Amino acid sequence: MDPIAHHAHSPDVSFDGGELDCGNGLLLLIRKHIDPLPRGGLLEILSSEVSVDEDLPAWCRMTRNELVSWTKTGRQRSFLVCKGALAERTVAPLMPAAPMAMAPAVPARRREPVAAPPLPELAVMGIGSWPRPRWMADTMHAYVEGRLPEQAFHETADDAVRLAIAAQEKAGVDVVTDGEQRRDSYASFVATRLDNCQLIPLTDLLPLVDDPEAFEAELRALDIPAGEVRHPAVFGPLVRSRPLVAHEVDFARTVTAKPVKVALPGPYLLTRTMWMECISDQAYASREALAQDIVRVLREELAEVLDAGATLVQFDEPVLSEVVFAGAKNKRSFMCGALSESLGPDHELGFARDLLNAVLAGFPRERTALHVCRGNWTPDESVALSGSYAPLVATLAQVRVGAYLLEMCTPRAGEMEILRALPQDARVGVGVVNQKHAAVEDADAVAARIGHAIDLFGRGRVLLHPDCGFATFADNPICAGGTAQDKLAAIARGAARFR
Template sequence: MNSLLPTSTVGSLPKPTWLAEPGTLWSPWKLQGDALVEGKQDALRIAVHEQLRRGIDIISDGEQTRQHFVTTFIEHLSGVDFEQRETVRIRDRYDASVPTVVGAVSREKPVFVDDAKFLRAQTDRPIKWALPGPMTMIDTLSDRHYKSREKLAWEFATILNQEARELEAAGVDVIQFDEPAFNVFHDEVQDWGVATLERAAEGLRAETVVHICYGYGIKANNDWKATLGPEWRQYETSFPLLQQSTIDTVSLESHHSHVPVDLVELLRGKKVMLGAIDVASETVETPEEVAETLRNALRFVDAENLIPSTNCGMAPMSRNASLEKLSALSAGAAIVRAELGA
């Protein structure tokens, strides 16, 4: 394990074609019952093996056991009706059929803890588990009960904190909260978004990360990015707030995006998980391209605080390209490590 510039993925990797339909989000499972349980574990094993083989230092589950990074968590909670679906606008970009909150939400049993224990048994390296953040959860369902985004966010923050504490007890070293909604609802981020995120991470000894990206490489997201102009400065509102927060690490999109890299300066003192791999393109980066992205960032973040990563999850990508990209990430980080004399 490299202690300087340790590499990581944001979370998801494509699933094997025998487990789920490739190239799609919310892809239905191809197996059922015991075969599905075994198939998910086999897919998780493969994801770990490939990350290790390709030089990734902080190992994730590749989100192999869940259909979607938000809704799979929500469907294990009470107070949410998955039969009663409504079409809502997600992050002001695309419509999706989502479940409805019909009563008080609560978590009656752990959601991912068994999967995390299984991951822990596969490797001695540090492991990371991703959870949806409170604001992104709210944005991925319809609420008929609380009638207040903020009220529901606080409820979800409490539930996420329960899950995170049990994941930590199961041996998870890094707990990441995914908050792509932070790039859209800037007033809410300021009013209660960061506060509810801190509530979700309260009391954890595990390293905490918030991941804020511009979304998977799907058409709706790519079309939205095309409207953002030559410079994407959305991070300007959230980074100063997060720099003051209790969260340890901020994960951001950088390579092939229009994010001015000097915005990283706003996080000075925090760890920065820097996206050096584009997830909106199947073109595999060269190690030198990765190295250049990292060098640019090092003007604004201390080397001991930099974690080279992917821009976002890679679930909708082809498996081959995504795995080659992991190799490129490791090789690029190794170039810069050598330059730093490590």
Template sequence: MLNIPLFPVTMVGSLPRSKAVIKALGRRQKGLIGDKEFDSIVGDATLEALRLQEEAGVDIVTDGEQRRDNFYSFVAGHIDGIQLMSLTEMLNYVEDKATFERLLNALDVPAFALKNPVVTGKLKRKHPLVLNDYLFLRQHTNKPIKTTLPGPYLLTRSMWVKSLSYNFYPDKVSLGNDVVDILREELMALCKAGCTFIQFDEPVLAEVAFTGPHDTHTFMCAALSEKSSPEEELDFAADLLNRVVEGISGKMKTALHVCRGNWSQREDVLLRGAYSPLIPYFNRMDIHQFVLECATERAGSIDALADLLPDKEIGLGVVDPRTTRVETVDFVVNNVKSLIKHRHPKQIYLNPDCGFGTFADRPVNTKEIILQKLHIIRQASETLRSCFGIL
């Protein structure tokens, strides 16, 4: 499906945006610039993101998500029936305002700055979500491309606010049906265009697994809505994802990214816990690869992945995108060797734990440190190829 070497180096998705891109994103949301000017600015930024990856020796590249204000709220500009709201604005509509305020304090984010997509009408895909981004990048590189999309559970849960959404979608199940249809439409368009690798981002699954239905949340915007029991929510998430990718196996590689939060450099506000409670649900998902945060001690032991079905690939997180400390080649190699006890080398991809710029105005690292970390992954991949007899 992809012409790649053993232990390929890839990205989770995002890279930091320049001041020019951040300004353009804001001006576009306010209708102050048109598509032509915006595309020119972010096109240059995308090519810069590509050059950084090429310099670092990345085998499977992304567009750096340069056209997105964050990894999932950008859909508001592509789908009718969605309104972008700051977390401060959402406070006016949630039912339990006191609890919501406590959650905002726990999140360690600027509530007035971060925006969340909220359903305020019937959903309809106006134009492609990421297809044009893929086509642009395809024109400028011969390398394999990974295209990233927000997952169906993330979108469904983050966008449903009862007082605003109920008249159009009385519950999350009804909203989920339309989210699935929109993502399938996008997936089929990408497949037709020749896209061979798609990753769905569902970081909020960790929040579901590691906190109870009414515990204090510590995660990003998508975790702020109420949830049922973890079992019910994870069943719902697996069902939504399987419906999105139904019939796509063999046409493109599919991946799912899960982490424990990537909006802050403060370890104490991020989630922790091994993947064990998620493995049964991973095994139900019709996905080729799981792209997992594993370079931080908060992720628990790699041995928790032993029970993952043997045909599943792992995109192993081998560097922490939030720290200025640059990992060593030995650190990466040793983590990969720990996984080789449970996976064939051909099933292991190497990537950072998360993206480097989940939110456009809140990157977690500098381009200088990012380049160093990607170089380390590349050197480790070459060492591993040599160890396993493949140069």
């Protein structure tokens, strides 16, 4: 498309990207401004960067947003982009909707603490995520893209949660989760709950990685729908004006009498995920400054979730495996969105330990847990990270958490004996089925793993679960709901032999 003298349409929103190119933050600013627009909304992008002449039309084709026209006067360019197709534009003037993360929020409320049921001996539980029905995934996309009101989204999610909890109860678990039905993934969902944070598609991040072509090829090989999987981006100081997951606990407790567990992304995971030098440094001077706000947000959430009656609050930190197993320093990978820099294992592990302890300080230790695995975005074992807990166990032992819920069934996790170095006053959750395998494990094999764990740690310390969740990403479940239920049932049958 050649430039024209004047746009035939007036934009609904305009911003100036200056000399930013698509690899240095322009795409993130485009996403910030275009996502709140309704379908057919027009965004004007001002730019003085010559490379945008080719890169922006390519981005429009990839994201199926229409480049309506562009003008050029000297170095100054003006691009008019329609969200979706221009044919979808209504005749009435369009007013941009407020971004979801900036929408009026429910004020943080003081609540009377709810007594939480105790965590039983040899408790059987899922790690967190449960396969979302196709209708739930479609509803989630409509909500994230601003096509569905929040109330309608939660009404549909309530139904999905009821089904997920019913399946877990039928399997015979002792502790339930809500299956993370309201989340697009186990971690990035926080961008829809925090102020000044927004979800952006992974496709917008391709220019930011070291080797975009290799990264894109990796996503294709892993069946990751990069246009649908989204990543949190920080555009200003983080504010928690409504709960991240306490509302999930509130609803789950209305449909089950069993203890409820809820998972939160850990502070190191969120810091590594959210710190992108080209955009988050506009709000924070360093990733350490960003981490301080993440710790504050998680402490606020932990307090409310415990008061809401959660028996166990689990912090997910799978990127710890990326730190020690991914290889070369500063290697970037898809692993849990770990796209930002890494300063080497010793530094990163110490940083992660300190962040976790800062979040946990002063809270009842017996109601907190830490989950670590080696990647759970595909059922293909060959592409996930591999290595024993040997380089991690010393750091894990220094985290003042009440339970460790660890991947242990897969051979990639090494020997269980290494976990004897964990604190004697902490409970040890061991994965005894592998969610990546389509076949349901034999009851004798599951019982043998349980017996081995009891021999190592004592029955009073052992908790039982799969290696990881059944559907890390809403659009990429590891297995079907029926298989997930059968695998939990296999754990419950194995545990029954020791009761």
